[in-house]
Amino acid sequence: MLELIFFNVTNGLIVGAFYALMAIGLSLILNLSGVINFAHGGFLVIGGYLAYVLTPYIGFWGALIVSPLLTAMIGIAVEWLLIRRLYGRDPLYGLLLTFGLAFIIEDGTRQIWGANGLPVSVPAALMSSLSSRFFFITGYRMFMVATVAIVVALLFVLLRYTRVGVRIRAGTLDLETVAALGVNVRALRSFNFAVGIFLAGLAGVLAGGQLGLEPTMGDGLLMPSFIAIIVGGVGSLTGTLVGGLLIGVAAGLTAVVFPSASDAVMYVIMAIVLLVRPRGLFGEEGMLA
Amino acid sequence: MSVLEVRNLTKRFGSLVAVHDISLTVAPGELRAVIGPNGAGKTSFFNLVSGFFAPSAGSILFDGADITGVPAHRRVGLGMARTFQITEIFPELTIFENIRIVTEVAAGYRLRPWLNRSEMAELRHRIEETMALAALSGKADRVVGEMAHGDQRAAEIAMALALKPHLLLLDEPTAGMGDQETYEITQLIRRLHKAGHLTIILIEHDMRVVFHLADRITVLDQGRLLAEGTPQEIAANEAVQTAYLGQAA
Amino acid sequence: MTADQRKHLAVLAAIWAALLFAPYWMPLFGGYTALGSRVLVLGLGAMSLNFLLGFTGVLSFGHAAWFGLGAYACGLALKHIALSTPLGLLAGTLVGGVAGALLGTLLVRRRGIYFAMVTIAFGQVFYYIAFQWLSLTGGDDGLRGFARQPLHFGLFQIDLLHNDIYFYYFVLFCFAIAVGLMAFILRSPFGRTMIAIRENERRARFLGIPVELHIWIAFALSCFFMAFAGSLYALLNNFADPRMLHYSLSGDFVIMAVMGGMRTFWGPLLGAIVFVVLQDYISSVTVNWMSFIGLLIVLVVLFFPRGFLGMLRPRRAA
Numbered sequence: 001m002l003e004l005i006f007f008n009v010t011n012g013l014i015v016g017a018f019y020a021l022m023a024i025g026l027s028l029i030l031n032l033s034g035v036i037n038f039a040h041g042g043f044l045v046i047g048g049y050l051a052y053v054l055t056p057y058i059g060f061w062g063a064l065i066v067s068p069l070l071t072a073m074i075g076i077a078v079e080w081l082l083i084r085r086l087y088g089r090d091p092l093y094g095l096l097l098t099f100g101l102a103f104i105i106e107d108g109t110r111q112i113w114g115a116n117g118l119p120v121s122v123p124a125a126l127m128s129s130l131s132s133r134f135f136f137i138t139g140y141r142m143f144m145v146a147t148v149a150i151v152v153a154l155l156f157v158l159l160r161y162t163r164v165g166v167r168i169r170a171g172t173l174d175l176e177t178v179a180a181l182g183v184n185v186r187a188l189r190s191f192n193f194a195v196g197i198f199l200a201g202l203a204g205v206l207a208g209g210q211l212g213l214e215p216t217m218g219d220g221l222l223m224p225s226f227i228a229i230i231v232g233g234v235g236s237l238t239g240t241l242v243g244g245l246l247i248g249v250a251a252g253l254t255a256v257v258f259p260s261a262s263d264a265v266m267y268v269i270m271a272i273v274l275l276v277r278p279r280g281l282f283g284e285e286g287m288l289a
Numbered sequence: 290m291s292v293l294e295v296r297n298l299t300k301r302f303g304s305l306v307a308v309h310d311i312s313l314t315v316a317p318g319e320l321r322a323v324i325g326p327n328g329a330g331k332t333s334f335f336n337l338v339s340g341f342f343a344p345s346a347g348s349i350l351f352d353g354a355d356i357t358g359v360p361a362h363r364r365v366g367l368g369m370a371r372t373f374q375i376t377e378i379f380p381e382l383t384i385f386e387n388i389r390i391v392t393e394v395a396a397g398y399r400l401r402p403w404l405n406r407s408e409m410a411e412l413r414h415r416i417e418e419t420m421a422l423a424a425l426s427g428k429a430d431r432v433v434g435e436m437a438h439g440d441q442r443a444a445e446i447a448m449a450l451a452l453k454p455h456l457l458l459l460d461e462p463t464a465g466m467g468d469q470e471t472y473e474i475t476q477l478i479r480r481l482h483k484a485g486h487l488t489i490i491l492i493e494h495d496m497r498v499v500f501h502l503a504d505r506i507t508v509l510d511q512g513r514l515l516a517e518g519t520p521q522e523i524a525a526n527e528a529v530q531t532a533y534l535g536q537a538a
Numbered sequence: 539m540t541a542d543q544r545k546h547l548a549v550l551a552a553i554w555a556a557l558l559f560a561p562y563w564m565p566l567f568g569g570y571t572a573l574g575s576r577v578l579v580l581g582l583g584a585m586s587l588n589f590l591l592g593f594t595g596v597l598s599f600g601h602a603a604w605f606g607l608g609a610y611a612c613g614l615a616l617k618h619i620a621l622s623t624p625l626g627l628l629a630g631t632l633v634g635g636v637a638g639a640l641l642g643t644l645l646v647r648r649r650g651i652y653f654a655m656v657t658i659a660f661g662q663v664f665y666y667i668a669f670q671w672l673s674l675t676g677g678d679d680g681l682r683g684f685a686r687q688p689l690h691f692g693l694f695q696i697d698l699l700h701n702d703i704y705f706y707y708f709v710l711f712c713f714a715i716a717v718g719l720m721a722f723i724l725r726s727p728f729g730r731t732m733i734a735i736r737e738n739e740r741r742a743r744f745l746g747i748p749v750e751l752h753i754w755i756a757f758a759l760s761c762f763f764m765a766f767a768g769s770l771y772a773l774l775n776n777f778a779d780p781r782m783l784h785y786s787l788s789g790d791f792v793i794m795a796v797m798g799g800m801r802t803f804w805g806p807l808l809g810a811i812v813f814v815v816l817q818d819y820i821s822s823v824t825v826n827w828m829s830f831i832g833l834l835i836v837l838v839v840l841f842f843p844r845g846f847l848g849m850l851r852p853r854r855a856a
Binding site for chain 1: 650662792793826832833834836
Binding site: 339360361362363365366370371373377378379380381382386389390391393394395398399400401402403404448452 | 722723726727728730731733734737738740741743744745746747748749752755
C-alpha cells in the first residue's frame, strides 16, 4: 500500500512539475501583459514538433535547447504582429485573438504532420529505470523533473537579480510607473512573452519525449495551467508553482483511492480555493480584481 | 454634532504609509478645503472616507455614527457623494441618461423592472431640477464623452448632486481647466453650497479657488495633518509655506 | 413619435418580417429551414451571452456550460421523465439557470481577466463531467434516444419532429419570448444599472449601486436565457453531446457577438448568421475549416472589433 502511495505521489510530483512549467509561462504573460494566452498549448505543440524535426540533425540534447528557442522566436513574431496591438484594449480581445490562434496552430500542425502520433527519439541513457523496485522512476522522468527544477530556478534568479527581471516584476505591479521611468515597455513585454513561450516550447519537447506528439496535446495541459494559476493566486509566480505541484500531487493521491476521479480533483481544489480564499493561496488582495 | 469626524485615520500599503494618524472634524454646512503638495495623501484620504478602501487603523464617523466598516455603496445611501480626480462619468451616454441612472438609483428604483407613469413623471422632474442646479439644462441630449472638460466636470458634480447627499466630496474639481472653466465651476460650487445646506469637502490645488470658497482649510503633507484653520490663519502659517516651497500655487 | 423612433420601429419590423418568412426566402439562397432554426438557436445563445458581455461589460468565456447543461437536462427530461417538449424546455432552462445562479455566487467576487479564467475553468468542469459520467450522459458519444415531441393542444397536435417548418416557427416563437424579455429587462431601471456598470464600474459603485449583486443578477439571468437556448438546441438535434459544453463553443458565441456588434441588441444574431453560414460553407469545402475559423477570429479582433452593427452606430444610447 505504501508503495502504491509512493508511486502515485511521485507520479503526481512529476506531473505537477509539468503543470507548473506550463502554468508559470502562462502566468508570466498574464501578469505583465494582461493577456490570457489561449494559444499557450499551441506553442507547446510547436515546441514538440520542432524537436521532432531537429532531432535527426542535432540530437535530442541539441533539440532540447534549440527547439524552445525557436519557439520563443515564433512567439516574439506573433507578439509583434498580432498581440501587441491589443494592449490597452479590453482584455476580451487578447483572449479572443489567442483563442483563434490556437485553432490555427492546431490545424496547421495537423496539416503539416498529420493527425497521428509521432515519436520523439530520446537518448537511451535516459530511458532506463532507477532500479527494478522503483521501475516507474525512469531516467527520463527524473530528467524531466530536474530540467523543470533547473529552469524554474533560473527563472526565479532572472527575475530577482537581473535588471530586466526586476523591471518585469515592477511592471507587473505598476506598468505606468515603470514606463515613466524610461524603460522601453514594449521591448520588455516582448521579452517577457518570449520567456513565457520558451517555457511552453520546452514543455513541448519534454512532453514529446514522454508521451509522443500529436496535434491536440496542448489542450489537455491548458486547463491544469489555468487552475494552477487560480489556485496559486493571480499575480504570484510562486503561487503558480505551488499551485501546479499541488494539483499534480493531489491527482496522484486521488489515484490511489479513486483512480477515475484523479482528473476531477483539480476542479474540486479550485472550487474550494474560490470559496475559502478567492484570491488564491499566494494572491494579493486587489490583484487584477 | 459634526457631519464628519475622523479619528487617528491611518492607511498603509505595505511599507508605504499614505495616510498617517489624521484626525479632524467637519461641521454641518461647512466648506472645507484639503490642500497639500503632491503625494500628501489627499486622495487617499477621500478614498478612506468614501469607502474605496478600508483603513489600516482609526475610525470614521458620519453624522455621529461609526461607518468605518460600511461598504462604499452603502455610504452613498447614508448621504455621502463624491467626485473623482479623473472625471468619472458614463461616457457613451447623454447627460440626461447619466443623471437618470443616478436619480433612479437614488429613488430606490435600481432593481425595478418598470416604472409607472407618475413615477416616470416625478423622475423627469427631479432630473430636470438637478440639471438646472448644475446649469446644464440646455445640454441634456449631448453625449457626455464628447463634451468639453468643464461641462463633463459639471455633469459629474450634477450626478453626485442627484444622489441628494448632505456631504459632498469633490476631488480636484478644477484640475486641468482654463481660467474661464475654473471660474464657472467655482461659481457652481459656491451656488450649491449656499443653496442646499450642503457640507462640502474639497481637494484643490488652485489656491485662488481655495481662498475664494473655503470656510476652513486643512493642510496635509506626506500623509500627516500639517495645519488647520481659517484661510487667513493658513496663509500666515510658516510651516505651510515651507511645505509648499517650490510648489506652484 | 420622433423620426428616430420611427426608424427604430421600421428596422424592427424588417427584422421580424425577415424572420417570419425565412422558410420561404432561404431556399432561394441555397439555405434550408433547419439551418434557419439552427441560426436562431445559436443566435439566441450569442444574444444571451451578449446580455452579460455587451450590456454589463462582464467577460464570461465559459458560457457554453449553461447552454450545454440546458441541452443535457432537456434531453434527460425527455428521455427519463416525460415525453413532453415544453417540459423538456422547462427542465433544461431551470437546471442550467439555477446552476449558473448558484455558481455565479462564487464567480462574481472577481472581475476582469481573472473572472474570465474562472469561467473557462468552470465550464470545463461540466464538460469533464459530461464526458466521464457515461451511464448518465453517454460520454463522448453524447446523449441519444430522445426526440422532440409533438405539441398537444387538446383537439389537434403539431408535429415538430417530422415537419421542419413547424419546428422552425416553434423555435421562432420561443426566440421571440426570450428576446422580448431581454429587451424589456434592458430598458428597465435595473437594465440601466447594468449599463452603468459597463460604462464605469467605479462610478456605479459610488452611486450606491451594489455592483456585485447587480452583476450576479445579470449573470444569473443570462444563464437562464443560455440554458433555454441550449434546450432548444437539444430539441433541434435530438441529441446532446459534450462539445456543447466545451470552451470552444463559448468562444464561438463570443466571436458571434463581437462580429455582429457587441454593444448592440441585434448584433449577435447577425454575427450568428454570418458565423453559422460561413462555418457550414467552409467545412463542406475544405477539411481545414479550423484554420479558417481561427483566421476569421484573428482578423475580426484586429480589424473589425466593433462588429457590423457596431460600425453603423457610432454611439449606443442606453
